Amino acid sequence: MDTAEPRPGWDQLHQGDRRRGWDERHRSGDFEGEGPNPTLVLALAGVLPGTALELAAGSGTNAVWLAQQGWRTTAVDWSPVGLANGMAKAEAAGVEVEWLELDLLAWSPPTGSFDLVVIVYLHVPPEERAQIYPQAAAAVAPGGRLLIVGHDRLNATEGEGGPPDTVRLFTAEEVAAELLSADPDLVVERAEVVRRVPPPGRAPIDSLLVIRRPALPKE
Ligand SMILES: C[S@@+](CC[C@H](N)C(=O)[O-])C[C@H]1O[C@@H](n2cnc3c(N)ncnc32)[C@H](O)[C@@H]1O
Secondary structure, eight states: OOOOOSSTTGGGSOHHHHHHHHHHHHHSOOTTOSSOOHHHHHHTTTOOOOEEEEESOTTSHHHHHHHHTTOEEEEEESOHHHHHHHHHHHHHHTOOEEEEEOOTTTOOOOTTOEEEEEEESOOOOHHHHHHHHHHHHHTEEEEEEEEEEEEOTTHHHHSOSSOSOGGGOOOHHHHHHHHHHHOTTOEEEEEEEEESSOTTSOOOEEEEEEEEOOOOOOO
C-alpha cells in the first residue's frame, strides 16, 4: 500500500487542509489495494469475532474484511471520500459496517467498549500519536485487544512505500512502551517486525503490535 503523504509539508498544514489532502488521495484511486492488510489478517488468525473498531479506516478495505469475518465493525475516518468508498465496498460485499466521519484529534472512542480496536497505517506526527493511540487502548474492553500495524522504522531504508518523513514511523516496541507507561495493566502479546519478503527484497516492512486488556476477575 502506498501511504505517501497527500502533498509535501502537510505536517505544517491546517487540519482542514490535511483532511482535504486525504480526500484527494481517496478520490484519486484506491491506494489501499485489493484486499485487507496481510499483517492484520495473520495477526487475527484464530481470534473469535466480537465488536471491532477501526480508527483511520480510510477507504474501508480492512473494515469490510473484518465485517466479512463476523466482526460487528465500526469504522472511523475524517475523510468523507474515504468513507464513501468504504460504504460502496460494504454494499458490494453485502456486509454492514457503521461508518463515522470524525477527527481523531477532536473525538475519542468510548472507553472499554470494543473487543478489538484496529489501527493500520496511521502515520501522524508523534505528538498526535501520543494522543490517539492511548485513546485507542482505552477503548478496548476487558479481555479485548488493540492491534496496531504501521510501517516500521526499517521501512525507510529497507522497505517500500510509507511516509518519507521518518519522524512519523515507529517500532512496535516504542508504541508498546508509550501505551504501557499510560496503562500498566495492559499486556503485550506481540511486538514484532513483519517482512513480506526476505532481505534484500523490497516490500513494505510492518511493525505489528498486539496488546491485550486483561479480562475482569470472575466473582
Ligand atoms: C494511509 S491511510 C490508512 C487507511 C487504512 N487504515 C488502510 O490501512 O487501508 C490513513 C488514513 O488516516 C486518516 N486520518 C489521518 N488523520 C486523521 C484524523 N485526525 N482523524 C481521522 N482520520 C485521520 C486519513 O483520512 C486516511 O484515510
